Amino acid sequence: MSFLSPGWLWALVLIPLVVAAYALSRRRRAGRARALAAQGLVQTGRGGRVRRNVPFAFFALALALLVIAFARPTATIVTAKRQATVMLTFDVSNSMAATDVRPSRLAAAETVAKSFVREQPSSIKIGVVAFGQSSVVVQPPTSSHGEVLQAIDHLSSGGGTSIASGILTALDGIAGKSLTVNIASLKNDLAPVSVGYYGGSTIVLLSDGEDTSQVDPALLARVASVAGVHIETIGFGTTTGTTVKIDGFTVATALEPATLQAISKVTGGTYQQADGTTSLAGLSQHINLHLAAVHTHTEITGIFAAAAAILFLLGALLSLAWFGRVV
Helix, strand or coil: CEECCHHHHHHHHHHHHHHHHHHHHHHHHHHHHHHHHHCCCCCCCCCCHHHHHHHHHHHHHHHHHHHHHHCCEEEEEEEEEEEEEEEEEEECCHHHHCCCCCCCHHHHHHHHHHHHHHHCCCCEEEEEEEECCCEEEEEEEECCHHHHHHHHHCCCCCCCCCHHHHHHHHHHHHHCCCCCCCHHHHHHCCCCCCCCCCCCEEEEEEECCCCCCCCCHHHHHHHHHHCCEEEEEEECCCCCCEEEEECCEEEEECCCHHHHHHHHHHHCCCEEECCCCCCCHHHHHHCCCEEEEEEEEEECHHHHHHHHHHHHHHHHHHHHHHHCCCC
16 A cells, blocks of 8 residues: 555654543543542442543544545555457558559558447557568557557558568567567477467458468468467458559459468458458457456545544444543
């Protein structure tokens, strides 16, 4: 327990002085009572010695609690909260500028993703990764979904495509550090995969499935699976395809669902193809929520103030019942 106004705690040294003053007062009162009793003016023995001091004990304890309340105590409350981390992983390669999905594949992906973000509670931390030939964490996982929406708005397309790089960077974002993966060992199954365990995390991969790198993205999907991370894949584009202009050349491009299906299958995720009415509302059912211990610093002044008031009241009632006066 800590205090927001600890200076008030010095007042606790007054409590022993109050007790001493009370004891001195009781001693003097007892002396006067004995003197009057000797003259036959009063009767002694009304109320037991212990009972006589009980109301004051309540008052003294209440005073101590009131001083603590003025010091504004705080406590760390540990509660169980259902949490999850979602990394929205955008393919921003040249092919995502294709317009076989209006207004473009990337713009459609952004629209679908922003709708998903707006529907999520604050217990869902969301991050953003953009990948082309290389990849970057645009927005680390955060509960501030407004920042996520701003990050999505700043995406732009260009370059080649490495889905494997996007998956690895999404795992980096989930882990909060740069993970080291030996691709050669993965290809040959020479070493076990060990990057840590991040249950309660999901990668949402938004892509057309075209890949121009030399690394099979299913290998990195296997790494995600071992780490307890599901990959949900969303395909943008059409299988009939279209063309895009790249550096003055006209290049054919089409949706490759098989790649995305293979990635999601490895991790136990799902695949869906985007169209004009695509929504990620159903994706919320696949987000792997888990219970986490959340430490919250809470001011508990009210508890001490209420306890002090109750003790003052009890002391007053007992004093009235036993002695016909409050003090």
